[in-house]
Amino acid sequence: MVLVLVSLTIVTVDQTSQTHHLTAGAKSVADDVLSPLRSAVDDVLHPVGDLFAGAVHYGALQTENQKLQAEIGQLRQRQDEQPFDEEQLRELLALQNLPFVGDVPTVGAQTTAVDVSNFDADVTIDKGRDDGVAYGMPVVGAGGLVGQVVEADHRSSIVQLIVDGQSKIGVTLGVPAAASPTAVAQGQGQRSPLLAVFVAGSAGLRKGRLVYTDGLEGAAFPGGIPVGRVASWRTVAGGTQLNVSVTPAANLGQLRYLEVLQWEPTP
């Protein structure tokens, strides 16, 4: 009974943030201790895992490869046949490079662990405060916004993915402009798309359209980072607003290398 009460007290006190810095410090130390071990285990096991995965999924990989080759061919053909309009070109570039990063300095990082808890969507990266990574910094890679640093330790950090249930991102549906509808995209868990809720009107909405961070004043992310693509939508709230399902632009299954944007929101 005493231990249950102690546990409840710890949970409650930590939630109310009075001693949160203490637990955060303890977590930081624990992570610093474990990080080298985790990296070592990862270095040993990753090639073995890749070998087995390659053997088991050889057929699927071959199919995927063929599919990607076909897509590249189609894109090249389209590029030759007809000029892309500005938005299409921007979309393509966004998925091939990271043009949205602009002048923001970045820190390259490698993923050392995926989903340290079964109940969160996150990755651990091998860069921390010593490398210039800080709480709240956006993380991009694999074609778009990946998430945000929620815990920065000395030599490692935890990145909450955009699909995590606690993730909320201010977005514009389409290229950031006055006419583009804005919304808040919420994570729905690892295997679900994001949900942009209470979008006012369906003007300009189409399947496949890119969704960007809005970059409004006080936003947690700089504007113009591709978040995902519109997958579907449905009307809510008496037919005046929409809930839009958004598939992440970044391939969240391939997060080996990431870039942390050294950008912090203005208070």
Next chain:
Amino acid sequence: MGADAVTPGSVVRVAVLIGAVVVLQGTLGLELRIAGAHPEVGWVLPICAGLVAGPEAGAVVGFVTGLATDLLVPTPFGLSALVACLLGFAAGRLATTLSDPGPAVVPLAAAAGSAVAAMLYAVLGAVLGQDQMLRVDLGAVVGVVGVTNAVVALPANRALRWALGRAAPRRRRSAAPGGRW
């Protein structure tokens, strides 16, 4: 821990065992992924402690293991400690109530207890505002955690006996109060 078990040596051995399991979970445990979920071997220690040395030992081992686990996960600090503490206590109570425990009790208790712990963890997390914890594929998590912990239960039980300085019984016998399996 049971009064007859607490010696400085046993405390150190249990601490080392808990540290080893937590490190194992934080490294190898994260590399294994089945149906989108990874094993959570930390739950097995309080269950075995409860079965081997009774409710109090189960609760203490659960509390310490949970607190150490909480250092490595982004979920609310203290939540694992709370759930593992209850889990160890419940396993200890089970040990005192079962009159004729068979050899399968340890893996079965590990599987069932871990599954319940994973569900309780998610529900309590949601109560604390982490509603995403109920949006995961709970069936996969419960299944993976339950099965893997059933597999590691016997070696974990053996290790805990060593840590607590309890010799393994030569043959199966009725559980004495406090559990002596």
